[in-house]
Amino acid sequence: MEDCVFCKIAEGRIPAKTVYEDESVLAFHDMAPKAPVHVLVIPKRHAENILAARALDDSSLAHLFRTVAEVAARLGLDKTGFRVISNCGADACQEVGHLHIHILGGKKLSPKID
Numbered sequence: 001m002e003d004c005v006f007c008k009i010a011e012g013r014i015p016a017k018t019v020y021e022d023e024s025v026l027a028f029h030d031m032a033p034k035a036p037v038h039v040l041v042i043p044k045r046h047a048e049n050i051l052a053a054r055a056l057d058d059s060s061l062a063h064l065f066r067t068v069a070e071v072a073a074r075l076g077l078d079k080t081g082f083r084v085i086s087n088c089g090a091d092a093c094q095e096v097g098h099l100h101i102h103i104l105g106g107k108k109l110s111p112k113i114d
């Protein structure tokens, strides 16, 4: 989608520090990390947020979440734990309107998530 920053990253039009890539999913480091490890996992195909999951096929969704687990393990977070967040809409302060899963870890995170 034109004017979507994560579509541009998926298309290679904006640089990103890629952690993992395949034909349908991309994982890259967040440019303003909130933890020692802060990676975003996105479907390359544009979808606004998790609400769009209702329109995605099951295998795409399964692949997205399996990739989250795979990326976390590759980063060593399977040994220590990590947090997975997907902000959706205004009350969650979603900044980028392209479905993305945050992976946060590398330190003991706050028990608060709000």
Ligand code: AMP
Pocket: 005, 014, 016, 029, 030, 031, 032, 033, 040, 086, 087, 093, 094, 095, 096, 097
């Ligand atoms: P949110 O939409 O609030 O769930 O968060 C969007 C996240 O995307 C923020 O943590 C930003 O730091 C991150 N972000 C925005 N633009 C870029 C970019 N070009 N490269 C990497 N991370 C980005």
